[in-house]
Amino acid sequence: MKRYRWIPAMIAAVMLSACTPKITPDTELTQESDSTQQVETTIIPNMQISDKFYRTLIPYKESASRGLVVSNINTKYDMKEAETGLMRISQNFFDTEKYYFQEGQYLDEETLKYWLARPNQTTDKGPEYQGLNPSSIDEKTGEEMEATVRATEAPVYLAHIIEQNYLTKTDDNKVKLAGMSIGLALNSVYYYQKEQYGEFYEQKIPEDELIKEGKKIAQEVVNRLRARTELADIPITVALFKQEERNSIVPGSYLTYNFADSGKTALGDWEDINEKYVTFPMKSPDDVYRDMNTKFMNFKQEVDKYFSNFTSIFATGFYQNKKIQKLDIEIPIQFYGTAEITGFTQYLTGLMLNHLPLDLHITVSITSVNGPEVLIIKEPNSDEPFVHIYE
Numbered sequence: 001m002k003r004y005r006w007i008p009a010m011i012a013a014v015m016l017s018a019c020t021p022k023i024t025p026d027t028e029l030t031q032e033s034d035s036t037q038q039v040e041t042t043i044i045p046n047m048q049i050s051d052k053f054y055r056t057l058i059p060y061k062e063s064a065s066r067g068l069v070v071s072n073i074n075t076k077y078d079m080k081e082a083e084t085g086l087m088r089i090s091q092n093f094f095d096t097e098k099y100y101f102q103e104g105q106y107l108d109e110e111t112l113k114y115w116l117a118r119p120n121q122t123t124d125k126g127p128e129y130q131g132l133n134p135s136s137i138d139e140k141t142g143e144e145m146e147a148t149v150r151a152t153e154a155p156v157y158l159a160h161i162i163e164q165n166y167l168t169k170t171d172d173n174k175v176k177l178a179g180m181s182i183g184l185a186l187n188s189v190y191y192y193q194k195e196q197y198g199e200f201y202e203q204k205i206p207e208d209e210l211i212k213e214g215k216k217i218a219q220e221v222v223n224r225l226r227a228r229t230e231l232a233d234i235p236i237t238v239a240l241f242k243q244e245e246r247n248s249i250v251p252g253s254y255l256t257y258n259f260a261d262s263g264k265t266a267l268g269d270w271e272d273i274n275e276k277y278v279t280f281p282m283k284s285p286d287d288v289y290r291d292m293n294t295k296f297m298n299f300k301q302e303v304d305k306y307f308s309n310f311t312s313i314f315a316t317g318f319y320q321n322k323k324i325q326k327l328d329i330e331i332p333i334q335f336y337g338t339a340e341i342t343g344f345t346q347y348l349t350g351l352m353l354n355h356l357p358l359d360l361h362i363t364v365s366i367t368s369v370n371g372p373e374v375l376i377i378k379e380p381n382s383d384e385p386f387v388h389i390y391e
Contacts, residue, residue, distance in 0.1 A: 042057045042058065042059070042175060043057065043058040043059075044057060044058075044100060044169070044175075045058060052091075052096065053096065054087065054094075054096050054099060054100060054101035054166075055096075055100050055101070056100065056101050056102070057100050057101075057102055057167065057175065060103075061102055061103060061105060062103055063103035063104045063105075063163065064104060064105050064106065064107060064108040064109065064163075065104065065107055065108055065109045065111075065112045065161075065163070066103070067109060068109055068112055068113070068160065069160060069162075072116065072159050072160035072185070073159065073160055073185060073243060074159075074243050074244060074245065074246045074248070075243075075244065075246065075248055075249075075251070077244070077248065077249070077250060077251035077277075078185070078241075078243040078244060078248075078251050078252050080251065081241075081251035081252060081253065081277070082160070082162050082183055082185050082241050082243070082251075082252075083162060083164075083183075085183070085239075085241065085253065085254045085275070086162055086164055086181050086183040086239060086241070086254070087101070087164065087181075089181065089237060089239050089254060089257050089273070090164060090166065090179075090181045090237055092237075092257075093179065093235060093237055093259060094166040094178075094179045094181075094235075094237075098168060099166040099167065099168055099178065099179065100166070100167045100168070100169075100175065101164065101165075101166060101167075102164075102165040102166075102167055103163075103164065103165070104162070104163025104164055104165055104180075105163075105165055106163060106165070106180070106225075106228070106230070106231065107161060107163045111129065112160075112161055114129040114130070114131065115129070115131065115132050115158075115161065115221075116131070116132065116133065116158055116159070116160065116161070117131035117133065118131045118133045118134065118135050118136050118154075118156075119131045119133075119135050120135045120136060120137045128224050128227060132158050132217050132220060132221070133154075133156045133157060133158050134153075134154035134155070134156075134157070134213075135154065136150050136154055147192050147193065147194045147195075147201075148194070148201075150192065151190055151192050151201070151203035152203060155187070155190035155192075155203060155205055156187060156190055157186055157187060157205070157210060157213045157214065157217065158184060158185070158186060158187075158214075158217055159185045159186065159187050159243060160185040161182060161183070161184060161185070161221070162182070162183035162184075162185065162241075163180065163181075163182055163183075164180065164181040164182075164183075165177055165179075165180055166178055166179035166180065166181070177230070177231075177234060178234060178235075179234055179235045179236070179237070180225070180231065180234055180235070180236050180237070181236075181237040181238075181239070182218075182221060182222075182225075182236065182237065182238045182239070183238075183239050183241050183254070184214055184217060184218055184221070184238065184239070184240050184241060185241045185243050186205075186210050186213075186214050186240060186241060186242055186243065187205060187210075187243065188204065188205055188207075188210065188242050188243060188244060188245060188252065189202050189203065189204050189205065189245045189246075190202070190203045190204075190205055191203075191246070202245075207242065207255070210240075210242060210255075211240060211255055211256065214240040214255075215240070215256075215258075215267075215270065218238045218240065218258065218267065219266075219267055221238065222236055222238060222260050222265055222267060223265055226260075226265045232263065233262050233263045234262060235259065235260065235261055235262050236259070236260045237257060237258070237259050237260075238257065238258050238259075238260070238267070239254050239256070239257035239258075239273075240254065240255045240256050240257070241253070241254050241255070242254075242255050249279060249314075249316075250277040250278065250279050250316050251277050252277075253273070253275040253276055253277060254273045254275060255272070255273060256270045256271060256272045256273055257270070257271050257273065258270050258271070274319075274320065274321045274322065275318070275319065275320050276318075276319045277316055277317070277318055277319075278316070278317050278319065279314060279315070279316055279317075280292065280293055280296040280297075280314065280315040280316075280317060280327075281293060281296055281297050281300060281314070288319070288322045289317070289319075292317060292324055292327075292357075295355055295356055295357065296315055296327075296356070298355050299351055299352070299355040299356055300313050302351050302355065303331075303348065303351060306344075306347055307333075307335075307344055307347075312332060313329065313330070313331045314329075314330055315327050315328060315329040315330070316328045316330075324357075324360060325360075325361065326360065326361040326362070326363070327356065327360055327361070327362045327363070328362075328363045328365070329362065329363065329364045329365070330365055330367070331348075331364065331365070331366045331367070332366075332367050332368070333366055333367070333368050333373065334368070335368075341366070341373055341374065341389065342389065344366070344374075345366070345374050345376070345387060345389060348364065348366075348376070349376055349385055349387060352364065352376070352378060352385070353378075353383055353385075358380075358381060358382075358383065359380050359381050360378075360380060361378070361379060361380050362376075362377070362378040362385075363375075363376070363377050363378075364376035364377075371390075372390050373389070373390055374387070374388070374389050374390065375387075375388045375390075376388075
């Protein structure tokens with residue numbers, strides 16, 4: 001077992017990717033801002049850690065609507081997966097070798113606030129700013145629906161919009177926008193109040209209803225993007241993300257995606273995505289999770305025998321097409337002695353190799369009230385995990 005106490009940031013990033021980085025000379029280019037028509041100098045980094053990741057232009061530009069994600073997405077797990085999941089989908093259309101990543105620069109905070117509202121809340125703006133969620137006005141009476149009626153007949157489906165830009169290098173030493181991906185974060189649960197400052201109630205939204213309404217919203221979003229001159233001819237990917245409820249400890253997942261090729265507005269057939277995050281251990285697992293649940297339970301029981309003074313141990317499994325792809329294990333501990341942590345780490349690593357699948361990517365994070373204590377990473381088909389004990 002290998003033990004590292006200090007690793008420079010760049011080397012650590014390479015080791016964690018378990019890939020040989022592709023090193024090329026730094027490339028300095030210019031980028032024209034569509035909003036200001038100013039030309040800026042930008043740099044393409046000299047290292048690509050893996051062909052699974054996009055290179056990001058320097059200086060890094062934050063999303064034009066960055067501040068909204070915290071208030072619109074339910075959990076930190078959903079925030080991360082909504083972004084990384086959209087990147088995975090984007091790789092179907094935008095090759096990591098040819099395209100460079102940039103956070104969305106075209107949908108600003110004001111625009112998104114209007115789009116995420118209800119149409120009866122945005123009557124002061126033009127059609128391109130009308131709210132994309134259902135109206136809360138009863139068509140028969142012209143009055144505002146009661147809260148319980150809104151919950152069933154007109155819930156808020158669209159919670160947030162994630163924009164990602166993909167750029168390419170031109171022959172005249174510039175970078176230009178060459179593609180865009182849009183993630184529509186949808187609510188699996190609608191939270192509402194019957195009175196101001198009152199108790200919150202929940203209304204679950206059926207997945208088939210969520211997908212149906214999400215597809216309608218997706219087409220309207222593409223229509224509005226195409227109406228902008230600077231976005232009229234680029235390829236656009238759009239995907240539907242189902243976020244989990246507020247107290248969930250696992251992220252939601254993307255359900256389906258579509259693609260509008262250069263200059264086209266109409267979306268074609270949707271491509272379903274079979275991805276899911278689950279928590280182990282499970283009390284009554286479905287057939288697809290039963291084998292992994294049994295292995296994890298055996299692993300957990302062996303840990304319990306040796307060290308009983310930690311609070312809990314749980315894991316998050318990521319499944320694609322009903323096959324587990326990775327397992328992230330969290331172990332909060334109550335002991336702090338260096339020798340005890342070292343002994344626990346050695347024992348734990350052996351258990352991981354003996355009880356958990358060899359062909360699986362596994363990450364083990366041991367934490368205490370003082371913060372991270374140990375990080376263990378095992379790549380698929382490797383029996384030599386990377387182990388780092390923090391100092």
